[in-house]
Amino acid sequence: xxxxxxxxxxxxxxxxxxxxxxxxxxxxxxxxxxxxxxxxxxxxxxxxxxxxxxxxxxxxxxxxxxxxxxxxxxxxxxxxxxxxxxxxxxxxxxxxxxxxxxxxxxxxxxxxxxxxxxxxxxxxxxxxxxxxxxxxxxxxxxxxxxxxxxxxxxxxxxxxxxxxxxxxxxxxxxxxxx
Amino acid sequence: xxxxxxxxxxxxxxxxxxxxxxxxxxxxxxxxxxxxxxxxxxxxxxxxxxxxxxxxxxxxxxxxxxxxx
Numbered sequence: 001x002x003x004x005x006x007x008x009x010x011x012x013x014x015x016x017x018x019x020x021x022x023x024x025x026x027x028x029x030x031x032x033x034x035x036x037x038x039x040x041x042x043x044x045x046x047x048x049x050x051x052x053x054x055x056x057x058x059x060x061x062x063x064x065x066x067x068x069x070x071x072x073x074x075x076x077x078x079x080x081x082x083x084x085x086x087x088x089x090x091x092x093x094x095x096x097x098x099x100x101x102x103x104x105x106x107x108x109x110x111x112x113x114x115x116x117x118x119x120x121x122x123x124x125x126x127x128x129x130x131x132x133x134x135x136x137x138x139x140x141x142x143x144x145x146x147x148x149x150x151x152x153x154x155x156x157x158x159x160x161x162x163x164x165x166x167x168x169x170x171x172x173x174x175x176x177x178x
Numbered sequence: 179x180x181x182x183x184x185x186x187x188x189x190x191x192x193x194x195x196x197x198x199x200x201x202x203x204x205x206x207x208x209x210x211x212x213x214x215x216x217x218x219x220x221x222x223x224x225x226x227x228x229x230x231x232x233x234x235x236x237x238x239x240x241x242x243x244x245x246x247x
Contacts, residue, residue: 172219173219173220176212176217176218176219176220177218177219177220177221177222178205178209178210178212178213178218178221178222178225
């Protein structure tokens with residue numbers, strides 16, 4: 001592999017690490033927010049992103065827990081997605097990239113991306129529905145605004161992963177042909 | 179697998195070692211070992227021809243079909 005490609009790969013690895021750390025902080029912050037909004041709601045104004053859903057909690061606990069479970073699962077899934085990306089980039093041997101480990105990881109990445117997209121899509125629908133019932137969910141749009149992009153990206157990665165898996169199978173068969 | 183490779187039987191009959199066969203056939207030891215242990219997924223006609231030529235036998239002496247069920 002050329003030096004330029006190696007340089008680009010290392011750069012992408014650093015970017016992936018930065019995104020992973022950022023997503024972990026976001027997920028952690030949201031979990032802390034959730035705990036505080038249950039036990040000490042007045043303190044939420046000082047916390048990460050100031051997501052104050054105490055009104056919703058008072059009016060409808062199901063809506064509150066539903067929305068928070070969507071927010072938390074989406075942010076945790078995003079962090080886990082980048083954990084898999086980093087693990088793949090660390091363990092991948094660029095001189096021999098076509099093996100079962102890489103194909104399984106790419107497939108996993110596609111599953112997580114698709115799940116994030118679908119979760120975001122349903123969350124957006126639920127939030128829209130809650131707006132009709134008088135709840136204010138505008139501040140939460142940032143969590144599921146990119147649902148379609150994730151679904152599209154997941155579908156594309158799934159297709160690539162399937163082709164990659166078939167390629168690995170063919171290579172394994174070729175290696176075992178004498 | 180339903181196809182059994184009897185290469186070791188033929189080698190024993192011809193009193194030929196794996197090293198000797200590898201040299202005469204022109205296959206690497208690792209590839210011959212894959213074939214002998216039954217891990218191979220496929221065998222080229224050219225390889226089969228060379229093995230039959232060296233061991234002076236028929237393909238049926240090396241490959242055998244058994245019904246797994």
